[in-house]
Amino acid sequence: MEVGIRRIRPEERSAAGAVCLAAYEPFFSGAEDFYRERVRDVSRRDAEAEVWVAVDGDEVLGCVTYCPPGSVWREISREDEGEFRMLSVAPTAQGRGVGTALARACEEQARSHGAVAMALSSLPMMTAAHAIYARLGYTRQPDRDWSPAPGVSLVAFGKRLD
Structure with a gap:
């Protein structure tokens, strides 16, 4: 598998939204249901932030x-x-380094913007993502844990960039 990392193209937004939804689906238990459409809406995120993709061919x-x-x-x-x-990897591509490559691309972007550290939030049960973060040197930052909505608790991670 030859994985390329780059900014998303407009014609890939629908497929990326489907990947996000498939990756997040096991974690929706009711309180997070409002979040489904936000997870799927790659077009909005790319307009208001930067969406990066991992691709193999098309x-x-x-x-x-x-x-x-x-x-x-x-x-x-x-x-x-x-x-x-919203680091998301298609279920069929998990375990192949895709998540790690995407996280590293974000670190490079942060460095290019002058950042000296990274921060992120995650659902407590997203242990596969937490393993990626640990391998990349992120540590838990419990003092930054927070709740974006009733019934939804997020845990925080951080890393110094060298």
């Missing part, structure tokens, strides 16, 4: 929303930090 294997300085999609990052959201 197939979208995964995507991530990088939140540059000033983006309304930033949630917990401080001024000198980068942030990414």
Whole structure:
């Protein structure tokens, strides 16, 4: 599998939305149901942030929303930090390094914007994503955990960029 990482193209938005929804679907338990449409709406995220994709030929294997300085999609990052959201890998491509490659692309974007650290939030049960973050040097930051909606708790991770 030859994976390429790049900004999303308009014709890939629908496929990327489907990948996001498929990756997140196992984690929707009721309280997060309102979030389904936000997960699927790649066009809005790409207009208000930067959506990056992992592709193999014409197939979208995964995507991530990088939140540059000033983006309304930033949630917990401080001024000198980068942030990414909705790291999603198609179930058929999981375990192949796609998530790691997308996270690294976000780190490179953050560096290009002058960030010295990264911050992100995750659902507690997204343990496969947490393993990626740990391998990349992210650590839990419980003091930054938060709740975006009743019944939804998010855990925070951070990393210094070298």
